[in-house]
Amino acid sequence: MGNKKHVIIGAGTAGLNAIRTLRQIGDDSEITLISGEPPYARMVLPYFLERSITEAHTSTATPQQLDKWGVDRKFGVRAVQLDSARKTIRLDNDEEIPYDTLLIATGSSAARPPLPGADDPSVHTFWTLADALDVNGKMASKGHTVAVGAGFITFTILNALMERSSKVTIVEAEDRILPRMVDETAAEMMANWLTAKGVEIRTGVRLKEVSPQGEGHRLTFEDNATLDADLVLMATGIRTNLEWLADSGLDIQQGILVDERMRTNLPDVYAAGDVAQGANRIGGEREVHAIEPTAMDHGRVAAANMAGQQVAYRGSLLMNIVGVAGLDMASYGSWDNPNAEVITGHAAERNAYRKYLFDGERMIGAIIVGPHADVWSGNELGMIKGLVQTGQPLGAWKEWLRENPFSVKKAFLAQGTVSTLLPRTVLGTPSQSPRG
Numbered sequence: 001m002g003n004k005k006h007v008i009i010g011a012g013t014a015g016l017n018a019i020r021t022l023r024q025i026g027d028d029s030e031i032t033l034i035s036g037e038p039p040y041a042r043m044v045l046p047y048f049l050e051r052s053i054t055e056a057h058t059s060t061a062t063p064q065q066l067d068k069w070g071v072d073r074k075f076g077v078r079a080v081q082l083d084s085a086r087k088t089i090r091l092d093n094d095e096e097i098p099y100d101t102l103l104i105a106t107g108s109s110a111a112r113p114p115l116p117g118a119d120d121p122s123v124h125t126f127w128t129l130a131d132a133l134d135v136n137g138k139m140a141s142k143g144h145t146v147a148v149g150a151g152f153i154t155f156t157i158l159n160a161l162m163e164r165s166s167k168v169t170i171v172e173a174e175d176r177i178l179p180r181m182v183d184e185t186a187a188e189m190m191a192n193w194l195t196a197k198g199v200e201i202r203t204g205v206r207l208k209e210v211s212p213q214g215e216g217h218r219l220t221f222e223d224n225a226t227l228d229a230d231l232v233l234m235a236t237g238i239r240t241n242l243e244w245l246a247d248s249g250l251d252i253q254q255g256i257l258v259d260e261r262m263r264t265n266l267p268d269v270y271a272a273g274d275v276a277q278g279a280n281r282i283g284g285e286r287e288v289h290a291i292e293p294t295a296m297d298h299g300r301v302a303a304a305n306m307a308g309q310q311v312a313y314r315g316s317l318l319m320n321i322v323g324v325a326g327l328d329m330a331s332y333g334s335w336d337n338p339n340a341e342v343i344t345g346h347a348a349e350r351n352a353y354r355k356y357l358f359d360g361e362r363m364i365g366a367i368i369v370g371p372h373a374d375v376w377s378g379n380e381l382g383m384i385k386g387l388v389q390t391g392q393p394l395g396a397w398k399e400w401l402r403e404n405p406f407s408v409k410k411a412f413l414a415q416g417t418v419s420t421l422l423p424r425t426v427l428g429t430p431s432q433s434p435r436g
């Protein structure tokens with residue numbers, strides 16, 4: 001099956017899953033993979049910094065695997081122009097690559113704030129393998145690490161920072177930590193937990209400048225307060241990698257707009273992953289969900305359609321999960337929907353919090369906080385995700401949850417959520433092992 005020339009730009013999660021899927025469904029068309037970086041998973045970089053895995057373990061496809069899939073690759077080069085009329089891609093080495101079908105899976109990058117000194121190479125970001133290697137080298141001696149931005153990325157590396165620094169400070173312009181991931185109650189629980197572990201948290205402080213100071217840096221804030229650091233990590237947000245598509249004719253908002261089959265407005269051009277703005281499973285609005293599960297699903301659905309199948313995606317579920325020093329927290333779906341009916345449970349003495357958001361009898365979002373052992377032992381995180389993902393009407397079990405917010409298992413099992421979830425694989429068949 002397949003006599004096309006597929007070109008895939010980006011060897012991250014979306015691009016790699018697309019290639020794996022094309023081969024799994026028997027499409028033996030030519031594949032050219034163009035990528036600024038070789039294949040690795042950004043998601044596991046925190047474990048590299050923690051020293052629980054080596055650099056080699058971050059790789060997602062060996063040269064042997066890519067050979068087996070018959071992938072012609074061009075690594076270390078960047079796509080700089082898409083000409084959809086001529087169906088070609090121009091690279092930064094001036095090479096021109098023709099395509100029959102194109103998948104844009106160029107992901108996103110760390111965004112630095114436009115402040116004096118913030119873009120100096122000695123001030124780090126933590127987004128790429130190169131960043132991780134750099135930070136790893138700089139953290140050789142224990143010192144004071146300052147993370148600018150109390151969002152998801154800072155929290156993914158906090159365990160490593162706490163283990164490898166003598167002191168960690170988090171500074172955040174907004175008045176609380178994790179403002180785009182959890183509500184005030186959950187943020188306060190995590191802030192108290194971290195403060196008790198010796199992490200200093202400064203919220204409501206606006207950075208003005210970063211300047212060299214001895215071997216490290218001095219951060220100056222708008223109120224002229226200063227903070228000296230041995231290592232500064234900028235984790236102030238991300239931007240989708242779209243600049244090179246400015247003249248392409250693609251419909252772009254926060255990302256490249258895609259339909260339920262991952263098609264863009266240009267013929268035979270698909271987009272997937274962080275760079276794509278596709279349907280949100282809850283509500284159907286098109287949004288950028290810069291998370292691993294979305295990149296994986298997008299890549300698989302795009303590939304099936306590139307191979308000539310007609311596969312529609314039900315939309316991606318927004319989810320964020322972080323765990324720091326034994327306290328885990330997650331948010332799913334419409335966790336901050338102001339119009340939702342809300343059920344909460346808070347057991348402060350055991351650091352446990354649940355917030356369920358409902359549209360009628362359907363759970364459309366949730367926030368979960370609890371000690372690692374509690375939330376994972378009964379797989380509560382997974383069960384609550386299942387309830388949001390399936391959108392099953394909970395009937396009387398909604399009132400059960402109001403009375404027993406920490407006993408989600410009964411509602412999950414009684415509603416047959418597993419049997420609803422099982423047939424809902426992205427392509428109608430379960431995904432195979434990444435090794436295959």
Ligand SMILES: Cc1cc2nc3c(=O)[nH]c(=O)nc-3n(C[C@H](O)[C@H](O)[C@H](O)COP(=O)(O)OP(=O)(O)OC[C@H]3O[C@@H](n4cnc5c(N)ncnc54)[C@H](O)[C@@H]3O)c2cc1C
Nearest residue numbers: 010012013014035036037078079107273274290291292295
């Ligand atoms: C430290 C860290 C921790 C994370 N942890 C989690 C987590 O726990 N859970 C979770 O769900 N998500 C997590 N994420 C987010 C997750 O890694 C991303 O959502 C995922 O990598 C997106 O995959 P992608 O294929 O869309 O893009 P990417 O993985 O970013 O891959 C894009 C690829 O395109 C290449 N590229 C970009 N521009 C060009 C160009 N013009 N020409 C050629 N090549 C180009 C890049 O070099 C790269 O290889 C984390 C991210 C980071 C950085």
